[in-house]
Amino acid sequence: MTEERFQRAVACFQRRELASAAALCDEILADQPDHVRALGLAGLLALLDGRPEGAAERLARAAALEPSSYDILSNLGTSYVRLERFAEAVEVYERALALRPTHKPAHINLATAYRAIGQYDKAIAQLEPLLAEGGEDAPLLAEFARLKVLANELDAGIRLYRKAIAVAPALLTARQGLAYTLQLAGRQSEALEEYGKIAAGLPQDARAQADLGLALVKAGAAGQAIGALRRAVALEPKNTTARAALGQLFRDSVPSWHVAMLNDEPRNAAYDAAIRRAVRPGSLVLDIGTGSGLLAMMAARAGAGHVYACESVPVIAEKAREIVAANGLADRITVIPKSSLDLRVGDHLPRKADVLVSEIVDVILLGEGIVRTLAHALAELVAQGAASIPRGGAIHAMLVDSPPLYHCDRASRAAGFDVSAFNEFSRYNYFTTNVRYYGHRPLSRPVEIFRFDFTRPPVRSETRTVELPIAESGTCHALVSWFELVLDDQGRVTSDPASRGSHWMQAVHLWNRPRAVKAGDVVAITASHDADHVYFLVDPD
Numbered sequence: 210m211t212e213e214r215f216q217r218a219v220a221c222f223q224r225r226e227l228a229s230a231a232a233l234c235d236e237i238l239a240d241q242p243d244h245v246r247a248l249g250l251a252g253l254l255a256l257l258d259g260r261p262e263g264a265a266e267r268l269a270r271a272a273a274l275e276p277s278s279y280d281i282l283s284n285l286g287t288s289y290v291r292l293e294r295f296a297e298a299v300e301v302y303e304r305a306l307a308l309r310p311t312h313k314p315a316h317i318n319l320a321t322a323y324r325a326i327g328q329y330d331k332a333i334a335q336l337e338p339l340l341a342e343g344g345e346d347a348p349l350l351a352e353f354a355r356l357k358v359l360a361n362e363l364d365a366g367i368r369l370y371r372k373a374i375a376v377a378p379a380l381l382t383a384r385q386g387l388a389y390t391l392q393l394a395g396r397q398s399e400a401l402e403e404y405g406k407i408a409a410g411l412p413q414d415a416r417a418q419a420d421l422g423l424a425l426v427k428a429g430a431a432g433q434a435i436g437a438l439r440r441a442v443a444l445e446p447k448n449t450t451a452r453a454a455l456g457q458l459f460r461d462s463v464p465s466w467h468v469a470m471l472n473d474e475p476r477n478a479a480y481d482a483a484i485r486r487a488v489r490p491g492s493l494v495l496d497i498g499t500g501s502g503l504l505a506m507m508a509a510r511a512g513a514g515h516v517y518a519c520e521s522v523p524v525i526a527e528k529a530r531e532i533v534a535a536n537g538l539a540d541r542i543t544v545i546p547k548s549s550l551d552l553r554v555g556d557h558l559p560r561k562a563d564v565l566v567s568e569i570v571d572v573i574l575l576g577e578g579i580v581r582t583l584a585h586a587l588a589e590l591v592a593q594g595a596a597s598i599p600r601g602g603a604i605h606a607m608l609v610d611s612p613p614l615y616h617c618d619r620a621s622r623a624a625g626f627d628v629s630a631f632n633e634f635s636r637y638n639y640f641t642t643n644v645r646y647y648g649h650r651p652l653s654r655p656v657e658i659f660r661f662d663f664t665r666p667p668v669r670s671e672t673r674t675v676e677l678p679i680a681e682s683g684t685c686h687a688l689v690s691w692f693e694l695v696l697d698d699q700g701r702v703t704s705d706p707a708s709r710g711s712h713w714m715q716a717v718h719l720w721n722r723p724r725a726v727k728a729g730d731v732v733a734i735t736a737s738h739d740a741d742h743v744y745f746l747v748d749p750d
């Protein structure tokens with residue numbers, strides 16, 4: 210009766226009627242819990258059904274009852290592997306192998322289990338004899354290569370992967386392993402070549418595109434990396450590796466202030482108005498540092514005949530082109546992915562421009578190279594007497610009492626310890642913030658520090674001592690500086706802390722040791738610039 214039932218279970222199993230086979234085994238085991246063959250078959254069925262826990266339990270009982278069954282031990286080993294109980298898998302695979310010392314799958318299984326517990330030498334010892342027998346098994350060669358790499362024998366791993374690829378050129382694990390190992394060995398250009406081949410052969414495979422993207426990042430080819438990573442994300446939107454790498458690349462090449470700048474309505478409105486005043490129907494306009502293309506589009510809307518818009522960061526230039534096209538202005542704006550310093554009339558512009566627009570200023574006004582850039586453009590790229598928006602600017606500053614600002618960039622004690630030496634790292638720099646968000650009290654009136662006319666180069670380096678009369682007694686923590694950008698006779702934009710919402714924010718120059726001041730005192734600071742950088746010496750102690 211039981212035997213007949215078991216035979217029916219086997220027949221069901223052979224016909225792939227797995228649920229019926231399992232039900233019959235359960236019936237047998239209900240009557241005879243120690244029926245070894247039913248336990249073995251039930252274990253295998255549980256394994257096939259994706260229930261390794263149930264499989265391991267039944268197969269372990271079967272193996273205890275019949276320790277000399279290779280199949281039971283082998284299936285038990287597989288159950289343990291699935292459960293990531295690798296040490297137990299090694300133990301049962303060793304026992305299985307003792308029963309069939311020449312059985313290739315047993316060696317491979319054992320090698321896999323040894324690899325999983327980090328015993329690479331033992332894993333290698335399992336595979337070495339198999340390869341000696343006949344080295345034409347590509348998956349085996351690839352697995353052996355992997356073990357060699359794990360054992361830090363990179364050159365051997367590379368050789369074996371190449372051998373596996375020679376046998377089976379399409380074997381992806383070998384191709385990926387080779388590329389990875391070349392990278393590990395510092396052979397970046399060979400690794401890149403391999404990743405390139407894999408990605409070219411698998412254009413619809415997100416991992417292949419992501420791997421290529423990451424290899425391109427390592428090789429410093431950001432532009433191409435962006436392309437590959439974009440493809441990976443398009444193929445698999447949830448690919449977090451590709452998304453993170455793409456995010457990092459964009460962060461590195463596109464400063465995050467671009468978006469805050471685009472949302473700075475007072476800035477946009479002032480530029481728009483100044484551009485409308487300067488542009489005549491048919492004007493040829495040059496926009497230096499077009500970013501999203503915004504000022505170029507304003508100029509086109511104001512009636513320019515054509516706008517040439519340059520942008521030195523390629524990925525930003527590509528985006529400007531996309532935005533210009535999306536706004537229906539592709540035929541009136543030419544985006545040039547170059548620095549203005551590399552433009553030539555005749556090559557990039559048909560003639561010198563009638564109007565120059567730019568907005569290449571940072572919190573300290575000069576830090577983005579506006580002086581140098583406009584001097585070059587006025588000399589080489591725009592017509593005599595052409596309007597330049599902006600045409601000048603000024604830097605202003607005031608003294609403030611503000612413990613919260615001071616504590617943004619100076620430390621004294623932490624958890625009872627003196628950590629003040631750490632301040633050396635910040636004391637030679639200003640930091641940028643929106644001082645409106647920190648309680649502060651002005652101690653002096655705002656004072657103009659420098660004024661620039663960008664249209665009359667050269668702008669010469671300057672150092673001056675500025676005396677700031679104290680209007681209110683208090684503790685002087687910082688000099689806060691900002692700028693005013695002169696667009697034309699009527700238009701200004703400013704990052705004055707009193708003007709709400711400027712995306713530029715302000716530069717905060719801290720005293721290392723706060724200084725008590727009283728109304729009527731005069732605080733002298735030294736300010737200098739070299740047309741590129743601005744430095745405030747507030748506290749020489």
Ligand SMILES: C[S@@+](CC[C@H](N)C(=O)[O-])C[C@H]1O[C@@H](n2cnc3c(N)ncnc32)[C@H](O)[C@@H]1O
Nearest residue numbers: 498499500503519520521522548549568569582
């Ligand atoms: C502050 S953003 C302004 C973007 C845009 N004009 C706007 O107003 O919204 C300045 C841009 O100029 C680019 N840039 C700076 N100097 C440049 C130069 N000499 N030639 C071309 N691009 C430049 C930067 O990469 C950046 O994208």
